[in-house]
Amino acid sequence: xxxxxxxxxxxxxxxxxxxxxxxxxxxxxxxxxxxxxxxxxxxxxxxxxxxxxxxxxxxxxxxxxxxxxxxxxxxxxxxxxxxxxxxxxxxxxxxxxx
Amino acid sequence: xxxxxxxxxxxxxxxxxxxxxxxxxxxxxxxxxxxxxxxxxxxxxxxxxxxxxxxxxxxxxxxxxxxxxxxxxxxxxxxxxxxxxxxxxxxxxxxxxxxxxxxxxxxxxxxxxxxxxxxxxxxxxxxxxxxxxxxxxxxxxxxxxxxxxxxxxxxxxxxxxxxxxxxxxxxxxxxxxxxxxxxxxxxxxxxxxxxxxxxxxxxxxxxxxxxxxxxxxxxxxxxxxxxxxxxxxxxxxxxxxxxxxxxxxxxxxxxxxxxxxxxxxxxxxxxxxxxxxxxxxxxxxxxxxxxxxxxxxxxxxxxxxxxxxxxxxxxxxxxxxxxxxxxxxxxxxxxxxxxxxxxxxxxxxxxxxxxxxxxxxxxxxxxxxxxxxxxxxxxxxxxxxxxxxxxxxxxxxxxxxxxxxxxxxxxxxxxxxxxxxxxxxxxxxxxxx
Ligand SMILES: Cc1cc2nc3c(=O)[nH]c(=O)nc-3n(C[C@H](O)[C@H](O)[C@H](O)COP(=O)(O)OP(=O)(O)OC[C@H]3O[C@@H](n4cnc5c(N)ncnc54)[C@H](O)[C@@H]3O)c2cc1C
Ligand code: SF4
Numbered sequence: 364x365x366x367x368x369x370x371x372x373x374x375x376x377x378x379x380x381x382x383x384x385x386x387x388x389x390x391x392x393x394x395x396x397x398x399x400x401x402x403x404x405x406x407x408x409x410x411x412x413x414x415x416x417x418x419x420x421x422x423x424x425x426x427x428x429x430x431x432x433x434x435x436x437x438x439x440x441x442x443x444x445x446x447x448x449x450x451x452x453x454x455x456x457x458x459x460x461x
Numbered sequence: 462x463x464x465x466x467x468x469x470x471x472x473x474x475x476x477x478x479x480x481x482x483x484x485x486x487x488x489x490x491x492x493x494x495x496x497x498x499x500x501x502x503x504x505x506x507x508x509x510x511x512x513x514x515x516x517x518x519x520x521x522x523x524x525x526x527x528x529x530x531x532x533x534x535x536x537x538x539x540x541x542x543x544x545x546x547x548x549x550x551x552x553x554x555x556x557x558x559x560x561x562x563x564x565x566x567x568x569x570x571x572x573x574x575x576x577x578x579x580x581x582x583x584x585x586x587x588x589x590x591x592x593x594x595x596x597x598x599x600x601x602x603x604x605x606x607x608x609x610x611x612x613x614x615x616x617x618x619x620x621x622x623x624x625x626x627x628x629x630x631x632x633x634x635x636x637x638x639x640x641x642x643x644x645x646x647x648x649x650x651x652x653x654x655x656x657x658x659x660x661x662x663x664x665x666x667x668x669x670x671x672x673x674x675x676x677x678x679x680x681x682x683x684x685x686x687x688x689x690x691x692x693x694x695x696x697x698x699x700x701x702x703x704x705x706x707x708x709x710x711x712x713x714x715x716x717x718x719x720x721x722x723x724x725x726x727x728x729x730x731x732x733x734x735x736x737x738x739x740x741x742x743x744x745x746x747x748x749x750x751x752x753x754x755x756x757x758x759x760x761x762x763x764x765x766x767x768x769x770x771x772x773x774x775x776x777x778x779x780x781x782x783x784x785x786x787x788x789x790x791x792x793x794x795x796x797x798x799x800x801x802x803x804x805x806x807x808x809x810x811x812x813x814x815x816x817x818x819x820x821x822x823x824x825x826x827x828x829x830x831x832x833x834x835x836x837x838x839x840x841x842x843x844x845x846x847x848x849x850x851x852x853x854x855x856x857x858x859x860x861x862x863x864x865x866x867x868x869x870x871x872x873x874x875x876x877x878x879x880x881x882x883x884x885x886x887x888x889x890x891x892x893x894x
Contacts, residue, residue: 370720375651375740382499401709408708410649410715410742431504432742433627434647434705437640449629451609453499453589460652460696460739461506461568 372412376428384454388426390435391446398422402444405435430456467493467617469793470606471584472592472630474501476779477765478623479575480519480786486584488794493615494584495608497591502572505625506650506743507779508689508698510673511566515780519787520578524560528570530693531671532561535664539727541678542848546727557670565671565691565698567652595620595634595761602804603634603760619760619803621789623782626744626766628754636761637754642709644748644769644831646686648702649715651723653735657695663731664692675776678844680722682713683837688722689776690731697732699723702745704835715742745778746771750828756815757808762789772823774830781820788814829892838885842876 390413395402402422405414411428414435424445436447449455471482474496482494498504510533516523535552556562580586596605596614605616622631626645631637655663664672674690681687686703701715701722708715723732746752746769753770756763764770765782772781792811793803801807815821850869873882 370714370717372714372716375716375737378737378739379741404709404712407712407714408647408705410647412714412716430740430742432647433629433744434708434742436627436629437642437645437705437744438709441639447629449497449591452497452591455504457499457503458506458569458739458741461502461504461572461741 372410373428376411379428379430380457380459381427382454382457383427384450387451388424389448389450389455390424390426390429392422392424393444393446395421395444399442399444401439401442405439405445408438409435465615467491467615468797469493469619469621470495470615470617471621471623472606473623473625473765473767474498474572474576474579474586474588475505475623475625475765475782476572476575477767477782477786478621479572479579480515480783481621481623481764481790482584482586483519483575483579483582484787484790485793486579486582489583490794490797492584493617494579494586495590495592495606496576496586496588499589500569500573501576501586501588502569505568505572506648506741507566507568508650508691508700508776509566509568509571509779510691510776511564511571512777512780513560513562513564515783517560519783526574528566528574530565530567531666531669532556533563533565533673534666534670535672537672537674539674539676539678540844540847541676541680541725541727542845543679544726545848545852546676546678547844547847547851565673565693567693567698592624592630595630595636597634597760601759603758606630618797619762619793619808621786622761622763622767623765623786624767626746626769628763628767631754631763631767636758637763640744640746640752640769641748642706643704643835644746644752645705646702646745646747647705647708647715647742648700648745649719649740649742650698650700651719651737651741652696652698652739653732654696654738655735659734660692660695660697666692669694676722677840679841680718680725681840682711682718683841684708684711684713685834685837685840690728696738697735699728699732704747705744716740745773747773747831749773749831750821750824751831753824757811758805760803762792762808762811764789770820770824772827774827775823777823784818784820785815788818788820826894827892833888833892836885836888838877838881846873846876
């Protein structure tokens, strides 16, 4: 692989507008000890970088930057590894352009 | 609202829901449209090319006040490897016509505009309201919806699911499956702002003329997908999308892919000096004809992306959304006009209308293409070979042309055996027919 500078998705999300529904995450990861490869793939696939692996190896989610694309649902909801809902009406990402 | 009953509830205020609600309200039906976003468009993402025809059928004079960006006079198709592109460009003065055929648009302002038309036609449009589930009677007939506003059901004779590619409400009700990772793409997109004059100079444009570029090749790093670059009045939309199953398998990050597309030597100068004002992501249905779910039942219909209505070859989606929304409305209007109940048997005429329209005809034509496109050679080997062939051909270096031709042919067979090339070609031709 050529050495490409790491892309920081935080810098991209910084431009976006959100109305965060504090304390009411619309997506949760089902408690697990060892994540499946499917669950682990979310740490790369999520376009907003919402998923990360904790020090002890579990996959965790922080939904604040979520752009509600539904990708993680397509991958991991059918197996019950995550729960997925839309944020409450009016909350979440607010695209100015889209 | 609890004791009120509507003729139709439309879930979602994207192009499909708006086309449906507008057509119904215009003809006097009592319509409730529910949208989860703060305003219509706040959750929606598109390239975006608007195909005038589908909208013109619904709102003939839309050009008067719709927020259009540029009318498209030039289409570029690029086959890219890491250092080059080989392309076909088509530009014509004929596209500078009285009523242009294709425009670039920006979805948030466009959806707001369309929604104002829907409200003006008489529909009740309520935003900031997420539909949680369908309400059904003892026989399973859909009779309304429940939202997160208050727990009470809202009733209607028919519910139109214009909820977009995720299809959450329909899937929760067991009326349709959740999209599969290999039938939906994930696309990421950025808006790059530049002065109008800079865009016009870089793309050889004047006034409201626009250029759109569709790109494929090594930019998707072997995954099935494409990139795009569209000119708006004062910004450039750039994005890239690949099948979700491919992302999951390769571990490529969508934003990493977008940034390497942006830094391609042929793309970078087009964006130089721009200010990025938004980063968005959205899914696109890519499964085509074979991924279309059941589209109607007792008291319900599915329109737009929720029905997987996207023609991935021609990058058409919003026009299929508007057309299916309109056809659903016409089905309801016809049944209502003769006081026929909105049962599965009667609503089946929606499917008949779809089959007779370009929507199903086009999707059917390409029904085998999604499978054929799951071929990484199309996105790596061939673009590289094409670039090498073009370079061999154009370089003047004392080698005779006959030897150059032979070298080009040899390079193809070396990289992909005769059997491989024939297989790919036959597969393509079959899927295209
Ligand atoms: C990057 C990208 C580029 C594209 N480029 C083009 C292009 O150039 N040309 C083209 O024609 N098409 C293009 N498409 C496809 C096009 O955007 C879609 O086909 C079109 O938006 C589908 O319209 P829709 O109304 O069915 O769904 P959507 O536009 O997704 O609208 C669905 C609406 O329903 C709302 N909703 C969903 N669930 C609920 C709920 N439970 N309660 C309340 N509201 C809800 C959503 O907030 C949304 O407003 C592109 C798509 C993407 C992602
Ligand atoms: S919906 Fe999309 S943006 Fe949100 S967490 Fe899932 S993959 Fe990430």
